[in-house]
Amino acid sequence: MADHVDVSQGLPAEPHRATLEGKNKFLAMWCFLTGETIMFATFFGTFLGLRHQTAGGPALADLVALPLVFFMTMLLLTSSLTSVLGILAMKKNNFKAMRNYFVITVLLGFGFIGCEIYEFYHYYHAGLGYTTSAFASSFYTLVGLHGFHVLFGLGWIITLLSRYWNAGVTLTNAHKFYAASLYWHFIDVIWVFIFTVVYLLAAGGA
Amino acid sequence: MATAAATQTKNKSVLWDWLTTVDHKKLAVLYLIAGTLFFVKAGVMAVLIRIQLMTAENDLISGQVFNELITMHGTIMLFLAATPLLFGFMNFAIPLQIGARDVALPFINALGFWIFFFGGLLLSMSWFFGGGADAGWTAYVPLSTREFTGSGMDFYALGLQVSGFGTLISGINFIVTIINMRAPGMTMMRMPLFCWTGLIMSILIVVAFTPLAAGLALLMLDRLFMGQFFIPDYGGNAILWAHIFWIFGHPEVYILIMPAFGIISEVVPAFSRKRLFGYSAMVFAVILIAFLSFMVWVHHMFTIGIGPITNSVFALATMTIAVPTGIKIFNWLFTMWGGKITFNTAMLCASSFVPTFVLGGITGVMLSMAPVDYLYHDTYFVVAHFHYVIIGGIVFGLIAGLHYWYPKMFGHMLNETLGKITFWLLYIGFHLTFFIQHILGLIGMQRRIYTYMSGQGLETMNMVSTIGSFVMSAAIILLVVNIVYSAFTSERITVRDPWDARTLEWSTPTPIPEYNFAQIPQVRSLDPWFYEKVHGDGKMKPSEPLKDIHMPNGSILPFLMALGLFIWGFGMVMINMDVPTVVTGIVIAVGFIMTFGTMVLHSKEDHGYYIPLERVKKIEKEVG
Numbered sequence: 001m002a003d004h005v006d007v008s009q010g011l012p013a014e015p016h017r018a019t020l021e022g023k024n025k026f027l028a029m030w031c032f033l034t035g036e037t038i039m040f041a042t043f044f045g046t047f048l049g050l051r052h053q054t055a056g057g058p059a060l061a062d063l064v065a066l067p068l069v070f071f072m073t074m075l076l077l078t079s080s081l082t083s084v085l086g087i088l089a090m091k092k093n094n095f096k097a098m099r100n101y102f103v104i105t106v107l108l109g110f111g112f113i114g115c116e117i118y119e120f121y122h123y124y125h126a127g128l129g130y131t132t133s134a135f136a137s138s139f140y141t142l143v144g145l146h147g148f149h150v151l152f153g154l155g156w157i158i159t160l161l162s163r164y165w166n167a168g169v170t171l172t173n174a175h176k177f178y179a180a181s182l183y184w185h186f187i188d189v190i191w192v193f194i195f196t197v198v199y200l201l202a203a204g205g206a
Numbered sequence: 207m208a209t210a211a212a213t214q215t216k217n218k219s220v221l222w223d224w225l226t227t228v229d230h231k232k233l234a235v236l237y238l239i240a241g242t243l244f245f246v247k248a249g250v251m252a253v254l255i256r257i258q259l260m261t262a263e264n265d266l267i268s269g270q271v272f273n274e275l276i277t278m279h280g281t282i283m284l285f286l287a288a289t290p291l292l293f294g295f296m297n298f299a300i301p302l303q304i305g306a307r308d309v310a311l312p313f314i315n316a317l318g319f320w321i322f323f324f325g326g327l328l329l330s331m332s333w334f335f336g337g338g339a340d341a342g343w344t345a346y347v348p349l350s351t352r353e354f355t356g357s358g359m360d361f362y363a364l365g366l367q368v369s370g371f372g373t374l375i376s377g378i379n380f381i382v383t384i385i386n387m388r389a390p391g392m393t394m395m396r397m398p399l400f401c402w403t404g405l406i407m408s409i410l411i412v413v414a415f416t417p418l419a420a421g422l423a424l425l426m427l428d429r430l431f432m433g434q435f436f437i438p439d440y441g442g443n444a445i446l447w448a449h450i451f452w453i454f455g456h457p458e459v460y461i462l463i464m465p466a467f468g469i470i471s472e473v474v475p476a477f478s479r480k481r482l483f484g485y486s487a488m489v490f491a492v493i494l495i496a497f498l499s500f501m502v503w504v505h506h507m508f509t510i511g512i513g514p515i516t517n518s519v520f521a522l523a524t525m526t527i528a529v530p531t532g533i534k535i536f537n538w539l540f541t542m543w544g545g546k547i548t549f550n551t552a553m554l555c556a557s558s559f560v561p562t563f564v565l566g567g568i569t570g571v572m573l574s575m576a577p578v579d580y581l582y583h584d585t586y587f588v589v590a591h592f593h594y595v596i597i598g599g600i601v602f603g604l605i606a607g608l609h610y611w612y613p614k615m616f617g618h619m620l621n622e623t624l625g626k627i628t629f630w631l632l633y634i635g636f637h638l639t640f641f642i643q644h645i646l647g648l649i650g651m652q653r654r655i656y657t658y659m660s661g662q663g664l665e666t667m668n669m670v671s672t673i674g675s676f677v678m679s680a681a682i683i684l685l686v687v688n689i690v691y692s693a694f695t696s697e698r699i700t701v702r703d704p705w706d707a708r709t710l711e712w713s714t715p716t717p718i719p720e721y722n723f724a725q726i727p728q729v730r731s732l733d734p735w736f737y738e739k740v741h742g743d744g745k746m747k748p749s750e751p752l753k754d755i756h757m758p759n760g761s762i763l764p765f766l767m768a769l770g771l772f773i774w775g776f777g778m779v780m781i782n783m784d785v786p787t788v789v790t791g792i793v794i795a796v797g798f799i800m801t802f803g804t805m806v807l808h809s810k811e812d813h814g815y816y817i818p819l820e821r822v823k824k825i826e827k828e829v830g
Contacts, residue, residue: 035378130432159809
């Protein structure tokens with residue numbers, strides 16, 4: 001489908017949407033994220049409904065270490081920034097810069113996952129098992145599902161990076177990097193909501 | 207190179223070709239076959255249910271098996287029969303009606319089919335491992351929790367999770383196809399109504415199947431990993447499930463009825479020889495119905511005790527839906543009004559759809575009145591209501607669509623005499639089975655009971671209902687006979703347009719070449735094919751010169767990816783079975799690696815192939 005685009009003068013300004021295939025994947029990705037939003041909304045609703053049901057077990061307010069969660073938030077927000085910079089580099093046809101930015105994104109993502117594993121480990125040993133209470137189940141499910149999304153996003157970006165390590169920006173890979181970065185932003189937005197609804201509400205005593 | 211690729215496609219074996227196909231026309235046939243198999247399976251269950259209820263205190267089937275039968279009947283009919291059958295027609299007709307060579311994402315299209323299929327298979331596996339799911343298709347907690355039900359509900363949670371994901375990605379694919387792949391001149395307000403309803407249905411899938419996915423995940427976590435979402439002892443909440451399920455469940459019935467509305471809106475104008483009355487009002491009505499469908503879920507929960515204010519709000523919202531639905535009903539009537547109507551099988555189904563569906567709609571409005579709902583709730587009145595909507599709406603729509611598109615899909619007509627007998631048997635059998643269930647419900651027969659006492663005045667009406675279900679079965683058997691009989695005896699069709707119809711799919715040659723349109727047509731009006739027959743020279747104006755045609759390559763990866771999900775799901779169910787943890791872990795890991803491994807393999811670029819111009823010209827000469 002790339003045959004309709006004239007690339008003799010260099011890549012077009014928006015290489016990820018220059019081909020019909022790119023346009024289709026772009027729209028499909030947005031539709032998919034719409035569905036994901038609704039799915040997360042359901043988990044948020046479940047959490048909000050059950051967050052006071054601690055059944056005698058620990059509540060989040062007893063456990064949460066806000067500085068750690070703040071650090072995790074910064075890691076994820078920064079990784080979102082680097083993926084934006086990566087996409088900007090892609091639009092300027094600067095593949096090397098894009099690659100570097102995405103590598104930083106991946107490293108920050110792994111940093112986030114590491115903190116989350118530490119956090120869960122800590123909570124578990126403080127007496128908050130998955131089966132302790134309805135609150136515990138809904139907390140681990142919501143935050144854990146987000147963690148799984150981060151892992152999936154990491155696997156996605158790593159696959160793309162290793163597949164195209166020396167390929168340069170082309171009309172057939174630009175939309176793939178763009179879709180991965182959209183997904184990454186989505187993860188970041190979900191985390192902002194988790195930070196507010198799960199952690200800040202608990203720390204603020206609401 | 208292009209020639210080599212083109213000849214390569216010829217040498218594939220038939221089986222490999224169907225396993226790897228990404229052609230929307232072939233996937234449509236796969237959807238129809240898979241949907242029909244599930245339909246027959248769930249239909250047999252329905253007949254068994256009716257035989258059990260034929261006489262009072264019947265002991266043919268135990269209460270446990272009866273529960274499994276009603277659960278699997280409902281679940282399979284909605285998720286694995288109606289949805290894929292509708293997807294079959296959407297897959298076939300939508301790309302043709304908007305003048306496209308294929309769907310936007312052919313790979314995702316194939317993936318969606320195989321994931322749905324393997325999800326259905328996973329659900330069906332439950333029969334071999336301790337019995338089917340048995341908590342009703344709504345799977346209300348606490349009945350469906352680990353305490354009260356066996357592995358059947360694990361298969362339910364995992365099987366629907368998998369097949370639901372397939373449905374979701376197919377829905378996304380249809381949205382992108384309809385928005386991005388329209389031919390030049392095919393504006394949104396020139397699209398056939400079937401495309402509009404397909405678009406709205408797909409949007410509903412994206413926003414309704416995802417809460418279901420979340421709910422099923424919660425149920426699975428509760429059952430397999432001892433989660434506490436729905437167990438009151440540890441603070442869980444049983445009403446939560448009902449909310450999540452119906453936030454999905456109510457839009458689900460609109461997901462199913464929308465494309466059926468679309469089929470009716472294609473068949474009625476074609477056989478009334480008039481354009482659809484009130485096209486823009488019809489579009490507006492489907493959008494409004496879709497919007498309202500998310501505002502009414504509590505009407506399934508009136509008796510749960512949420513309170514009179516909430517109940518009133520949801521009752522009013524529910525009644526509001528009657529307005530856009532009424533617009534549609536009158537527009538179909540006005541389309542037929544004064545038309546030159548041909549009553550063949552498709553039109554018989556389409557025109558009888560209107561009064562039947564109205565009956566289901568009226569009982570719907572009755573049920574929406576919260577105070578009286580306490581009387582109707584969980585009785586056969588509800589059973590009668592939703593079967594009027596689902597059989598009277600969707601099944602008649604499907605059979606109308608089958609007879610309408612059959613010549614284009616398979617190159618020959620279905621036998622009309624057999625078709626008409628099928629219709630009358632189905633129509634009479636359907637009303638015989640279900641009309642009387644309204645009365646059964648009003649005199650107090652509950653849903654989901656596996657037997658009843660004699661001397662309560664229920665015997666005669668149940669007997670009538672069961673006889674009706676035999677007549678319906680005869681109709682379905684006759685339909686299958688008709689398909690086989692017609693395949694051997696019907697004349698091959700070589701004309702483009704056997705019905706003298708209106709939309710773009712009838713402008714393609716029969717049989718349709720794999721690229722659909724040698725030149726993408728230029729659309730100049732609503733009902734573009736009819737416009738060209740009246741105002742043009744009877745041919746579509748091309749919007750591009752003849753040239754090499756780009757086609758996507760087939761791929762076995764969708765099949766493998768879906769198989770991986772099936773293995774993963776089966777491994778998850780094994781957690782609750784009596785097998786060593788290591789074995790369970792290995793099965794889960796194999797499925798997981800298979801699914802994600804094929805995703806990694808899929809990241810390799812595949813640019814498809816070109817059908818060279820000479821070959822296109824040769825094919826066009828043959829079919830033209």
